[in-house]
Amino acid sequence: MTGSGKGGRVLRYMNAEMLESARAARGRIQEAAREQVQGHLAAMRANDRPRAMAYFDGMADPFGKRAEELGRFRASGGRVVGTLCYFAPAEIFAAFGAVPVRFCSGLYEAVHPANDLLGDAGLCPLVKSTLGLKMSGASPVLELCDLVVVPTPCDAKLKLGEILQDTVEVHLMNLPAVKGTEEGRASWMNEIKGLVRRLEGLYGVRLMPRMLRKAIATYQRAQAAWRRFSALRRKGGIWGRDALLVAQVSFHDDIARWTENVNRLCDELEGRPPVAPEAARIMLGGSPVIWPNWKVPLLIEESGGIIIADELCSGSRTMYDPVVVGEWTMEGMLVAVAERYLVPCTCPSFSPNLDREENMLRRMREFGAEGAVFHVLRGCHLNSLDATKANVVLRRERLPMLKVESEYDEGDLEQVRTRIEAFIEMIRARREQSG
Amino acid sequence: MITAGIDLGSTYVKGVVLVDGAVKGWGVQPTGPDHDETARAVLGSALQMAGLRLEELGYIVSTGYGRRVTSLAKETISEISANAEGTRFVARALGVRTILDIGGQDTKAIALDERLNIDNFAMNDKCAAGTGRFIEALAGVLGVGIDDMGPLSLKSQSPLRITSTCTVFARSEVVTLIAEGKPKEDIIAGIHEALAKRLATMARKVGVRREVFFDGGPARNIGMRAALEKELGVTLVVPERPQIVTATGAAVLAAARLAKAGGQ
Numbered sequence: 001m002t003g004s005g006k007g008g009r010v011l012r013y014m015n016a017e018m019l020e021s022a023r024a025a026r027g028r029i030q031e032a033a034r035e036q037v038q039g040h041l042a043a044m045r046a047n048d049r050p051r052a053m054a055y056f057d058g059m060a061d062p063f064g065k066r067a068e069e070l071g072r073f074r075a076s077g078g079r080v081v082g083t084l085c086y087f088a089p090a091e092i093f094a095a096f097g098a099v100p101v102r103f104c105s106g107l108y109e110a111v112h113p114a115n116d117l118l119g120d121a122g123l124c125p126l127v128k129s130t131l132g133l134k135m136s137g138a139s140p141v142l143e144l145c146d147l148v149v150v151p152t153p154c155d156a157k158l159k160l161g162e163i164l165q166d167t168v169e170v171h172l173m174n175l176p177a178v179k180g181t182e183e184g185r186a187s188w189m190n191e192i193k194g195l196v197r198r199l200e201g202l203y204g205v206r207l208m209p210r211m212l213r214k215a216i217a218t219y220q221r222a223q224a225a226w227r228r229f230s231a232l233r234r235k236g237g238i239w240g241r242d243a244l245l246v247a248q249v250s251f252h253d254d255i256a257r258w259t260e261n262v263n264r265l266c267d268e269l270e271g272r273p274p275v276a277p278e279a280a281r282i283m284l285g286g287s288p289v290i291w292p293n294w295k296v297p298l299l300i301e302e303s304g305g306i307i308i309a310d311e312l313c314s315g316s317r318t319m320y321d322p323v324v325v326g327e328w329t330m331e332g333m334l335v336a337v338a339e340r341y342l343v344p345c346t347c348p349s350f351s352p353n354l355d356r357e358e359n360m361l362r363r364m365r366e367f368g369a370e371g372a373v374f375h376v377l378r379g380c381h382l383n384s385l386d387a388t389k390a391n392v393v394l395r396r397e398r399l400p401m402l403k404v405e406s407e408y409d410e411g412d413l414e415q416v417r418t419r420i421e422a423f424i425e426m427i428r429a430r431r432e433q434s435g
Numbered sequence: 436m437i438t439a440g441i442d443l444g445s446t447y448v449k450g451v452v453l454v455d456g457a458v459k460g461w462g463v464q465p466t467g468p469d470h471d472e473t474a475r476a477v478l479g480s481a482l483q484m485a486g487l488r489l490e491e492l493g494y495i496v497s498t499g500y501g502r503r504v505t506s507l508a509k510e511t512i513s514e515i516s517a518n519a520e521g522t523r524f525v526a527r528a529l530g531v532r533t534i535l536d537i538g539g540q541d542t543k544a545i546a547l548d549e550r551l552n553i554d555n556f557a558m559n560d561k562c563a564a565g566t567g568r569f570i571e572a573l574a575g576v577l578g579v580g581i582d583d584m585g586p587l588s589l590k591s592q593s594p595l596r597i598t599s600t601c602t603v604f605a606r607s608e609v610v611t612l613i614a615e616g617k618p619k620e621d622i623i624a625g626i627h628e629a630l631a632k633r634l635a636t637m638a639r640k641v642g643v644r645r646e647v648f649f650d651g652g653p654a655r656n657i658g659m660r661a662a663l664e665k666e667l668g669v670t671l672v673v674p675e676r677p678q679i680v681t682a683t684g685a686a687v688l689a690a691a692r693l694a695k696a697g698g699q
C-alpha cells in the first residue's frame with residue numbers, strides 16, 4: 001500500500017503509521033541530542049583547551065543556534081541543500097548561493113525510527129540514524145532542504161538515497177568504484193555536470209563562471225585554513241576530540257565565518273604548549289566518527305592517548321584538499337572540482353585503495369603517531385575490510401593498530417574501553433622499553 | 436612490600452595478595468550484583484589466607500571488566516596488560532610467547548615479543564560466543580557440573596560437531612543432540628572442540644608462537660585443554676591456578692608502583 005507524504009510525495013516504502021510513530025519520537029531525539037551534546041562539551045571543557053574553541057562549542061548543537069540561523073535564512077528566501085558523505089561538492093552548491101549541510105548523523109536516538117523500516121537489514125548505524133532523522137523530522141534544518149544530494153559510495157548509502165525519496169527530493173550521484181581510470185574520472189565528471197543541471201532546474205538560474213569562481217575561492221580559503229590547522233595539530237596543542245568538532249562544525253556552518261574562526265584558533269595554537277605531552281600519540285581512522293557519537297575519541301583520550309592525527313572523512317579529509325584550477329573556464333573549474341572530490345579521497349568504497357594505506361603510513365610518520373586506532377561501525381563492511389588490510393600493512397612497518405568495532409549505543413562502551421586501554425598501555429610499555 | 440590485585444570479571448571476582456614477590460593469599464567468588472561488595476569479600480578472604488589486615492596493604496590495583504567500579508583500588512589496568520604481567524610472573528623462565536585466556540565474557544589471545552612485552556592482542560568482538568559463559572550455559576543444559584565437563588569429555592570416542600558458537604543457537608543444538616539420545620561425553624567433547632576452534636582462530640590472528648600459555652577459569656578444564664592442544668598442535672603451559680593469573684598481574688603491578696614511589 002502506498003500513501004502520500006509531505007508535499008504530495010508518494011510513500012513507496014514507508015507508511016503513514018510508521019511515519020507517525022517516527023514523528024512522535026521527534027522530541028525525544030532532540031532532547032537526547034541536546035543532552036549528549038552538552039554532556040560531551042562539559043567533559044571536553046573540563047580539560048585544557050584553546051579559548052577559540054568557544055565558537056565551535058556554540059555551533060555544536062545540531063538543533064541549536066545554527067539551526068535557527070538557517071531557519072531565518074531560508075525564510076528570507078535563502079537556499080539550503082542537504083548532503084551526505086564527503087563527495088557532494090560544496091563549491092557547486094555555494095555557486096548557486098545555497099548552503100550545503102551534511103546530514104551524516106551521529107545521533108543514537110534517531111536509529112530507532114529507522115529500525116521500524118530497516119531494522120533487519122544489517123546496515124551501519126550512521127545510515128540508520130540519518131534515515132531516522134528524516135523520518136522523525138527531528139532536524140529542523142533537514143526539513144527545510146530543497147533537495148538532498150546522496151552520493152552512492154556503499155550499498156547502505158545507495159539504498160538510503162533510494163528510501164529517502166519517500167520523504168524528500170533526492171539527487172543521487174553515482175560514484176565510480178574505480179577512480180584511477182579515464183573512464184572513472186569521466187563518469188564522475190558527468191555526475192558533477194548532472195548535479196549542475198539539476199540545480200539549474202531547481203533554482204531556475206544558469207550557472208555562470210563568476211558564480212563558481214567565487215565559490216571555489218571561498219572554499220579554497222577554508223581549505224587553506226584547515227591545512228594550517230592540521231599541521232598545527234602535530235604540536236599537540238589541541239585534543240583530537242576538539243579538532244574533530246572543529247571539522248564537523250563545517251558540516252553546517254557559514255563557511256566564511258568558520259574559516260575565520262579556524263584561523264583564529266590557529267593563531268592561538270601557534271604558541272600553545274602540548275595539552276598532554278606524555279600521552280600516547282594515536283592516529284584515528286576508519287568509519288566516520290560523527291558528532292555527537294564521540295565514544296571512540298573520548299575513550300582514546302580518557303585512556304591516556306591523544307588523537308594527534310586522523311584520516312576520517314568526517315575529520316581531516318573533510319576540508320584538507322584544495323580545488324586546484326588549471327584554467328578558470330567553466331569546464332576547467334568543473335574538472336578541478338570533480339578531481340578534488342574524487343582523486344585524493346581515500347574512502348573505502350574505492351578499489352584499489354592503496355593510497356589509503358600509504359596515506360595512513362605517511363601521516364603516522366609525519367605526526368609521530370605511535371599507533372593507529374581503526375574505528376569500524378558495525379555493519380560497515382568496506383571499512384572492516386580496509387581495517388584488515390591496513391593492519392597487515394602497518395604491522396609490517398612495526399606500527400601497531402587496533403581495530404575497534406562499535407555501535408552508536410552505549411552498550412559496548414566498557415568492551416571498547418578495555419581494548420583501547422590495553423592498546424594504549426601496550427604503546428606506553430613499548431615506549432618505556434625503547435626509551 | 437605488601438600489595439593486592441583484584442580482577443573483577445563478569446562471572447568471577449578474583450583477588451591476590453602479594454608479599455615480597457610471593458603470592459601469599461588468594462580468593463575467588465562469583466560476581467554478585469554489587470561488584471564492590473564482592474571485591475571486598477574476595478580481598479578479605481585473600482588477606483585472611485595471608486594472615487594480614489586490609490590496612491597492611493601498601494597498594495591495590497584493580498583490573499577486569501568491573502575494574503572501575505571498586506573503591507578499593509588506587510589504580511586500574513586493563514586485563515590484557517594484567518594478564519601479560521601475571522604470565523611474566525608465574526612463567527617467566529618458560530619462554531612464553533603466546534597467551535590464551537578464556538574469560539567469562541571476553542576471550543583473548545596475546546602475543547608477546549622476545550622481551551615478553553605485549554606485541555599484539557585480539558579479543559572476541561561479540562557477545563558470549565566462545566567465552567566461559569558458553570561452556571557454563573551448555574553445562575547447564577546438560578545438567579553436568581562445570582568441574583565434571585573435562586573428565587567426562589575425555590571418555591568420548593567420537594566428539595559430535597557443534598556448529599554454532601553463538602550460545603543461544605548452540606544451546607538448541609545441544610538440546611537436539613540430547614533428544615536424539617547422543618552420549619553426553621560426545622556432546623561435551625564437541626562443545627570443547629567448538630570453543631577450541633574459535634580460540635585457535637583468534638590465536639592465529641596474533642600468531643601462535645611457542646610456548647603457549649593457557650589461563651582463565653576454563654583452563655582448569657582438562658577436556659578443554661586437550662581440545663585446544665589438538666587444534667593448535669602444541670602442548671600448552673597451564674599454570675597451577677589459571678584463574679588468578681590476571682589478578683596476580685595486577686598485584687605485581689601494584690608492587691612495581693609502590694617500589695617506584697619508594698614505599699615499603
Ligand code: SF4
Pocket residue numbers: 084085086087104153154157287288313314347348349
Ligand atoms: S567513509 Fe566514504 S562512504 Fe562512508 S561517509 Fe565517508 S565518504 Fe561517505
Ligand code: SF4
Pocket residue numbers: 124125126127153154155156157287288377379380381382383
Ligand atoms: S561507508 Fe560504512 S559507515 Fe559509511 S555509510 Fe557506508 S556502511 Fe556506513
